[in-house]
Amino acid sequence: MPPIRRSNLGRRTRRAIISQNVRGNQTQVERAEENEWRRAHIAQVRAAQSSPQIQQNVVRTPAINAGLNRAAFEYNSAIAYKDIRCVDIGSLSVVCQHCNALKFQSETPGLCCAGGKVKLPVLTHPPEPLHSLLYGNTIQSKHFLENTQKYNGCFQMKSFGAQVVDVPGYSPTFKIQGQIHHRAGALLPLPNEDHKFLQIHFVGDSAIELDQRCAIFTATKREMIEQLQNLLHEHNELVRLFKTALDMI
Known part of the structure; x- marks a missing residue:
């Protein structure tokens, strides 16, 4: 029986190539920071999924997501959209250590300034008044x-x-x-x-x-x-x- 051939399509996609290039241009310190962030994020997700209350929410998530299809054009004031997990992305509570940009909790570490590689000039104050x-x-x-x-x-x-x-x-x-x-x-x-x-x-x-x-x-x-x-x-x-x-x- 011939061996099963595994598709290599996932490694040839544009997204995979971009990800490889980003990883290749990172320094060891930046790569270690990203790996640590991913480990902490995965641990947080697994800990949340182990809670019985969260598990009940996860079971109802597909139905909620299906109900949000084109919800922007059929807004219902009786629905508390802020309480839906897939809608609430949290607050800007993460501060970049390189550029001091405010980011959401789920954003990748180098999304704002590529780990300090991108440096924008300081904005000048507008004229009076x-x-x-x-x-x-x-x-x-x-x-x-x-x-x-x-x-x-x-x-x-x-x-x-x-x-x-x-x-x-x-x-x-x-x-x-x-x-x-x-x-x-x-x-x-x-x-x-x-x-x-x-x-x-x-x-x-x-x-x-x-x-x-x-x-x-x-x-x-x-x-x-x-x-x-x-x-x-x-x-x-x-x-x-x-x-x-x-x-x-």
């Missing part, structure tokens, strides 16, 4: 942080574009088909139309431009909108580029 609004403790700063989405919408340069195929009633989710894109539009509006999105930067009158931005969201403060407007006109490279292009035209 944005820096004080983001990191300050004043009343204006607290107001800005509580309404960042509204202030961001006042300076939105593009609109969201997609082919919507289904919008359920009273639901925060919707289905789209095809590719998501951003609609920039023309730099100037058509005759008898108001300036909107990127076009507001080219009104030509700072006061009128400020009035249009404040009318988008009434919960914003006029003096803060004016400060941010001057900041973008002075420091934002895209706004300066578009203004230069309009002047050339």
Whole structure:
């Protein structure tokens, strides 16, 4: 009887080749750290599976997972999704010893910076008054942080574009088909139309431009909108580029 031939397909997959290359580029210290992490993770999983309560949860897991198929499009407020084990991935409680990045417990050790091999430059502080609004403790700063989405919408340069195929009633989710894109539009509006999105930067009158931005969201403060407007006109490279292009035209 001829011997049974074992398939070598698993060693030829793209994922297996990438894993081999990563392991080959690791130092002995990094490989020892990863092996220790894997041993601790496997021991933790086995210890959890040995608990009777966890075993009962494991038995019900396939049914729960099957019920979560396309659950994002059929959200049910009566279901406590946070209590489902396959949904809750925990908190960012792991700190990388190389780059101090916050990670989830199940993330691999070198996912953030490849064990210290990848080093990004330190981010510079944003110019004023944005820096004080983001990191300050004043009343204006607290107001800005509580309404960042509204202030961001006042300076939105593009609109969201997609082919919507289904919008359920009273639901925060919707289905789209095809590719998501951003609609920039023309730099100037058509005759008898108001300036909107990127076009507001080219009104030509700072006061009128400020009035249009404040009318988008009434919960914003006029003096803060004016400060941010001057900041973008002075420091934002895209706004300066578009203004230069309009002047050339």
